[in-house]
Amino acid sequence: MIDELRALKSIKECFKNDSGSVALGIGDDSAAVSFSPGNLVLATTDSQVEGTHFFSKTLTPRVLGRKSVAVAVSDIAAMGGLPRYILVSAGFSGDLDENYLDQLINGFKDAESEFDVKVIGGNLTSSHNTFIDITVLGEVSKANIIKRTGASSEELIFVTGTLGDSFLGLKLLQENLQTDYGHKYLIDRHIYPKPRLSVGKSLGEARLATSMIDVSDGFLLDLSRISQEYGLGAEIILDNLPLSDEYLNYYSKFSEDLYELALSGGEDYELLFTSPSENLEKIMLLADETGIRITRLGSITSNPEIVLFDKKGMKKEITKQGYIHFTK
């Protein structure tokens, strides 16, 4: 049983930091913080809801706490920005014990050091099902911000890391398959996503991306959000899709199609961006410097369709674009 006043007290002690840019942290009616003068303030919010995004059975509270912050700061990475402050709003059923809350707090502490952010406020309430809502405040200089809009026809399309691992990991988790190293790798990609903060920031500073988004709802759906949403299309060479060895080993358990899960599985939290072809070399250099794989997938087109080409140069039909709430 969680005691709200005791919980708030322990949270306050845990995240106390009224210093530097935090004029007022947890414990007042609102937090008060400062940002670098002249920068734009970035603000985004993301939820993890029990039964929709996670199940307490398969995700420990510590991993959940870290992940809920990781996926939210990924949105700041997708702007070329730097996350700074976190607000946590959480609802729990009264049945949860103090230990659950302590472990969740440890997850937020993990996130604080990993992403160099500070928890400055939050809200705790009782709720039938558990939810965690994270608001991230970040910043970016006006000149370096990378929006979803900005791509032009003939620009190249890039993505960081590999695609589809997270969705495969989720499937393995749901089927309780964690028996070998490959399973563990894919499950980790799902429960322990790595937002591409350094790549995002570097792309912004070097002004190498004309548009960017993080792949959260599935590659094709998120691709449409930087192309079709603005009257553009894309041509994707399927053979270029970056797939991990573990993906190649296990995809066939869940799909007959090599590419389906990479194209439509969600929660990759990789960065998908566009850039004129003259930047290709600089982008590959950036991949070397950051140690994060960056793959060229195809090009933006003026024809507002997304077209996939297979190995033989034949068009391939799209069946499922990505994860959409309420309509599954």
Next chain:
Amino acid sequence: MIDELRALKSIKECFKNDSGSVALGIGDDSAAVSFSPGNLVLATTDSQVEGTHFFSKTLTPRVLGRKSVAVAVSDIAAMGGLPRYILVSAGFSGDLDENYLDQLINGFKDAESEFDVKVIGGNLTSSHNTFIDITVLGEVSKANIIKRTGASSEELIFVTGTLGDSFLGLKLLQENLQTDYGHKYLIDRHIYPKPRLSVGKSLGEARLATSMIDVSDGFLLDLSRISQEYGLGAEIILDNLPLSDEYLNYYSKFSEDLYELALSGGEDYELLFTSPSENLEKIMLLADETGIRITRLGSITSNPEIVLFDKKGMKKEITKQGYIHFTK
């Protein structure tokens, strides 16, 4: 049935405002906004959870939308600040229809004009029970911020408006009593709270308050948060408690004690603040100017106890302090 993509599109169209201080509103990975140079950025988050804070049966979505913003901007008022931007994170069960969402959006539009704020972002997810999480970003000059800490012994204690109405309104709502004007007044105080933005801002600008909090969890509990929390106490003259005529007419339906519901009922969203006695006249003048009643209730003491005195100057026992989640 809510279609997430359609819903997002309609929300985007409804709140589109990439202009002025909003460099980037709804529709990208994160919003990008600016604040007045040199000001502190205020950030607070508050939830309304079905079954905990409201029941769909008794609160229309439009009123819920407005209220969820009202109670969150109240936290900015309590800092002496000005609310600027809103992020909405909401979870709905798939059963809800489009009309519910449209009406909720209308409630947010109501809040935008009433509190002079802009909805700049949000998140929509499916959830077993409905919740709405509001993050407010506001600002205040460093010199004018009013914290919970700052009161000193012998300073006077003030509160705006009247106390206990909201809790009485909730009780009437729960018992489905809405038969006369008095009922309606009290229910309105519950479902249609008025954050004291102008008083809060004026107190900050005139530096008239040494500490401040909004009364959300019950007067006594919130009083302890600006007194006992910092090793101080308070003496309250019960006869001074500001009670509405409607409160006086109906309290006895739910309590044998005239003061109990005013002392411990939550969700008043009035401002509770402290000030040295030499400011008394200025504060009363501010009440006249803003048209908001401000009442002097007693004094801060160095003895870290909250003591209540009745009409005869006798100490009165405290039984229930306020609403605490999980422990009721």
